[in-house]
Amino acid sequence: MRQTPLIDAHRALSATLVPFGGWEMPVMYTDIRAEHEAVRTRAGLFDISHMGRVRIQGPDADAVVGHATTLDVADLEIGRTRYALICNEAGGVVDDILVSREPDGLLLVVNAGNREQDLEVLQASVGGRDANIIDESERLAMIAVQGPTSPDALAAVGLPIATDLKYYRFASVPSGYGDVLVSRTGYTGEIGFELLVEAGEVCRLWSDVLETGAAFGVRPCGLGARDTLRLEAGMPLHGHEIGPEVNPYEAGLDFAVRSELPHIGSEALARIHADGPRRRLIGVTVEGRRIPREESVVVLEGREVGRVCSGTLSPTLGVNIATALVDADAAQAETFTIQIRRHEASATRTPLPFYRRRKEQESDGTS
Amino acid sequence: MARPDGYRYLKTHEWARLDGEHCWIGISDHAVGHLSDLVFLDLPECGQDIMQNEPFGEIESVKAVSDLYAPMTGEVVERNDRLIEELDMLKRDPWNDAWMLKVRMEKPSEFENLLEDGSYQRMIDSEDH
Numbered sequence: 001m002r003q004t005p006l007i008d009a010h011r012a013l014s015a016t017l018v019p020f021g022g023w024e025m026p027v028m029y030t031d032i033r034a035e036h037e038a039v040r041t042r043a044g045l046f047d048i049s050h051m052g053r054v055r056i057q058g059p060d061a062d063a064v065v066g067h068a069t070t071l072d073v074a075d076l077e078i079g080r081t082r083y084a085l086i087c088n089e090a091g092g093v094v095d096d097i098l099v100s101r102e103p104d105g106l107l108l109v110v111n112a113g114n115r116e117q118d119l120e121v122l123q124a125s126v127g128g129r130d131a132n133i134i135d136e137s138e139r140l141a142m143i144a145v146q147g148p149t150s151p152d153a154l155a156a157v158g159l160p161i162a163t164d165l166k167y168y169r170f171a172s173v174p175s176g177y178g179d180v181l182v183s184r185t186g187y188t189g190e191i192g193f194e195l196l197v198e199a200g201e202v203c204r205l206w207s208d209v210l211e212t213g214a215a216f217g218v219r220p221c222g223l224g225a226r227d228t229l230r231l232e233a234g235m236p237l238h239g240h241e242i243g244p245e246v247n248p249y250e251a252g253l254d255f256a257v258r259s260e261l262p263h264i265g266s267e268a269l270a271r272i273h274a275d276g277p278r279r280r281l282i283g284v285t286v287e288g289r290r291i292p293r294e295e296s297v298v299v300l301e302g303r304e305v306g307r308v309c310s311g312t313l314s315p316t317l318g319v320n321i322a323t324a325l326v327d328a329d330a331a332q333a334e335t336f337t338i339q340i341r342r343h344e345a346s347a348t349r350t351p352l353p354f355y356r357r358r359k360e361q362e363s364d365g366t367s
Numbered sequence: 368m369a370r371p372d373g374y375r376y377l378k379t380h381e382w383a384r385l386d387g388e389h390c391w392i393g394i395s396d397h398a399v400g401h402l403s404d405l406v407f408l409d410l411p412e413c414g415q416d417i418m419q420n421e422p423f424g425e426i427e428s429v430k431a432v433s434d435l436y437a438p439m440t441g442e443v444v445e446r447n448d449r450l451i452e453e454l455d456m457l458k459r460d461p462w463n464d465a466w467m468l469k470v471r472m473e474k475p476s477e478f479e480n481l482l483e484d485g486s487y488q489r490m491i492d493s494e495d496h
Contacts, residue, residue: 016403032404032429224404224430289407291427313406313429341425341432 004049005141005199009206013220021113023050026222035225036315039188042217043147045209046226052115053136053196054122057105060129065099065106068125070248070269072259076101081168081185085248085256086114086121087265091272092244093251094121096236098185100170107181109142109194111238121264141202145209145218146192146229153213154182154193157205161193177201187226189233189357228312231321234283234353240294241281241309241323249277250325252352279306280331283354284347286311286320290340298324298347299337305330308338314354321354322347370396371462375438375481377420378490382462383438383481390439390478392468394426397491399461404429405454410467415443417470419477424467435467439477445469 001024010017015026026047028035038044056064062073071084081100085093095114100107110118115137122133145153151161158175159182165171170183178198186192197205210218227237236242242251249257249272257269286292292311297304306326314321322338330336336347374382380398384391407427417423417437424435447466450456456465482490 027430028403228429289427290409290425291406291429291432293432 002050004047005202006047006049006143006206009203010047015220015222018223020223021050021111023112025050026220028222028224029220032222032224032228033315035219035221036228038217038219039147039190039192039221039225039229040316041148042219043145043149043153043192043213044188044221044225045206045213045218046144046146046221047142047206048144048194049141049199049202050112051137051142052108052110052112052118053140053142054108054110054115054119055102055105055134055136056108056122056131057134058129058131060126060131061105063129064122064125064131064133065108066259066261067263068121069097069099070257070259070263070265071099072261073099073101073106078103079169079171081170081183083256085253086110086118087248087263087269088244089265089268091247091265091268093238093242093246093248093253094118094244096238096242096253096256100183107136114238125264139199140196141199142194142196143202143206143209144186144188144192144194145213146186146188146221147190147218149213149216149218150190150192153209153216153218156212156216157208159195177205180205187233187235188229189235189353189355190229191357191359227310228315231310231312231323232314232316232353232355234323234355236281236323237310241325246279246325247272247277249273250279251281276328278328279325280328281309281323281325281352282331283350283352284322284324284336284338285350285354286322286338286340286345286347288320288340288343288345290343290345291320292322292338292340292345292347296322297339298326299339299344300326300330300333305336316355320345321350323352370484370487374462375478375483376487377436377438377481379434379436381436381438383478385475385478386469388471388475389444390441390470390472390475391466392438392470393461393466394435394457395487396461399457402426402428402433402457405457407432408451408454408467410446410451411443413443413446417441417443417468419474419480437470438481439470439472440474441470441472443468444471
């Protein structure tokens, strides 16, 4: 199993370590609910070095990404980031990624478990084109600081966040840890930042953010809280809401499929778009104390209409929430029954996201 | 850490302690240590019968749900409703206040089928390796 450069830091904090996407990662340090709460009210620090970081450079870098993903990067300006999908020929989602425009090329951040596969797709998309694919996953590490006090916590370690760094924008910031790429992105639904830093500097940055950030309520957070935070915020997790058998229209990711370029899966996606998807991703709030789990059966009028993708007790809302992929003709129903092991629970359709940060409205770069 | 005397265990980490014609049932410190962020405990009503090695309830944490298996066969005569409301009691002391059921035993000799502390600890050690 792979380990990030922060493995010793996690052990020193007595983290509970679990396998995730081929990596040994902290699922929690003390307790998931407290870590979740810290991100909603103060700030949390996450090791996300397991995610893949890939640079694509050269004259044809745009064309490679245009072929491999659902994103046409022609109008992507330097310092901006967009959400994109890598699809298979059938239109299924191989991975969901972030694409950022740097001065000398494109930077892709991909899911840990899909990195090798994504690299193969990208390499195949190079073909005769003039572009280099550079896997930076080892050389660079990545951490996230998420939550309302995250700008203060970063300023305190010498990483001031410019006021014009809006959602889905990034900047290279010179600091005591070398040049740190600070990106206003995240997976929590809060104000927050993801930082790319040289692997040799990340341990010092991590411990400084924890130490200095204590004044701002920063605490280390594991993948457990990351999952409950992203689910409340209605963000998909590859392998749950999306996967090779789920297309973007089913998952409500239409906004990520707007490229006019021919790309892998574009013909299938055009057909699916014209015919309408057969399933839809919905959110539900579930009664009772049993938590709906992945693969729990969703029933409407005595008929199985779908399965749960993710479910949790929402720490912020105090109720059980779940996402489910259901037959398109059932997706407008208001109430369902969910089979949770040997029991049945009543579920009410709830618009996604379950939780929205109360703050000024911002353009999110994803649309 | 030494466990208190008089307790015996199922491989699935439930304990039983004899008390005359009754026994008390709960889960071990080891089980509790693996169940973070407890959210829900489902226990049978008084009057229900439970059977050794068969599921009698469920305990659920944010990350997973687990069946609870009966260490002894018998009729439930008391259920710890306070524990259902206050699952953190398990973290403090799983041996006394955090008992789950009191059962009128049908076959007291079943106690001999359960693991003694030493064997239980050896099983945990071999699982953790």
